[in-house]
Amino acid sequence: MSRLNGRRAEAEAQGLRVNVAILGAGRIAHHMAETLVKMATDPRYADLIAPYAVAARDGERAAAFAAQYGFPVSYGSYDELLADPDVDLVYIATPHSLHAEQGIACLRAGKNILVEKSFTANAAQARALLDVAEESGLLCTEAIWTRYMPSRAIIDEVLASGAIGEVKAIAANLCYPVSDKVRMTDPALAGGALLDVGVYPLNFIDMVMGGHGEVPVERIDTTMVPYATGVDAQNTMTLVYANGVVASAASSMLCASDRGGYVWGTDGYVVCRNINNVESVDVYGLDHALVEHHDVPAQLTGYEYQVAAAANAILDGRRECAEMPHADTLRIMELMDAVRDRWGLRYPFE
Structure with a gap:
């Protein structure tokens, strides 16, 4: 100990x-x-x-x-x-x-x-x-x-306020041209877009859905384009939840994207700039007029929140952080396994 x-x-x-x-x-x-x-x-x-x-x-x-x-x-x-x-x-x-x-x-x-x-x-x-x-x-x-950042609480509060009504659809993307890095292209290192950048859109969607897996995913539709080494170079994923919410995620290691996170509701929608490190949260009404703008607090680098959460958990004798409990980590890993299974993508060590 x-x-x-x-x-x-x-x-x-x-x-x-x-x-x-x-x-x-x-x-x-x-x-x-x-x-x-x-x-x-x-x-x-x-x-x-x-x-x-x-x-x-x-x-x-x-x-x-x-x-x-x-x-x-x-x-x-x-x-x-x-x-x-x-x-x-x-x-x-x-x-x-x-x-x-x-x-x-x-x-x-x-x-x-x-x-x-x-x-x-x-x-x-x-x-x-x-x-x-x-x-x-x-x-x-x-x-x-992103699980530990203050932006998560801002998004949660906006959705809980009812500002956009009932959430019906979610979309998120994260793409960077990083195929020059060996760790991204080597199957033996579990390379590919999904585990490195695709994990962020999936976590964004999971957080919007409230985390904890309370609403299960009923269907997954997905496709990918392989890199020369066989790992996924680009991919798209559509998740259909038991309550009817449809979520789409996209990631790539070949190109750049707007990195946007979008939550669409019956009375309006939310736009999150850069799901990899949310810079602002904007709320729009049915007429597409800006209703609310939320700035995100200034940060040292963004990594400090997870370090502080871990340090405080240690001092309190806790085995997991509330921001990313073990069940959430395992659920995301299982989801990515299910996606790769549909692609037929296995790493050499598997």
Whole structure:
């Protein structure tokens, strides 16, 4: 068990902070490092977390990373991270295909984990990881930042207010030209658009539907265009829910899109600019006139919300974050499995 799990009063009395280590030193790890450094000097988070360490398979690369961001510790192997008793939370920033194995290793070494999306490569891996998390009593949560951002509450409040009447349809898209990245095109790394960018439209839709799977999906219609390596290059998905709501999602690693999120109701509609990091929420009436405009609070990088949620969960002794409970993570993984099954797309390790 981590030194701080369920020990908020003790931590506050002794001035202890949640030590965060990053497993992996790629692009997204740099974004997290920048976030942790900013949080450490921000009055809202300075007493909560501490940028502590980074681990990479190359010692020199890890040391350079640590020096760049002022982390006090670096490791030239993941085993060294697992052996350090002062690590309270590990952010797993490696490709999807490694998340389950590395997450399980961290939990068994007594480390709480914040696992970058997609949580794992498939639902079977997700169940295995969550089973170990349950056995360990440690925190295990998925780092899909849109679930933790203030924009989620803004959208929820707009819909709950009845401003657009009864929700009947939802649409969301996220497309970036990123096929030059090996992790996106390699089947052995669980590459493709779906797990990397398609997961965001699906989560947007799930959040609008209230999360928790209260309204089940009754039908899935989907198609994809394969990349030369066999992974999905572009895809579309239509979900029909038991209450009649129809939702459409699209993602691609070949092109750019407006990244819009749209909720259509009987009395109007909502437009969310950039579902990957919502910048504003606009409400329109039946005459298409703007009824409400909601700005999203300024942020450090956007990653701070998931880190703070994880740190607070550790101090409170919780095993999951309310923003992204295990059931929601597993449901999204199962949905993506169902979509890939319809495509006939399997990764080599499956």
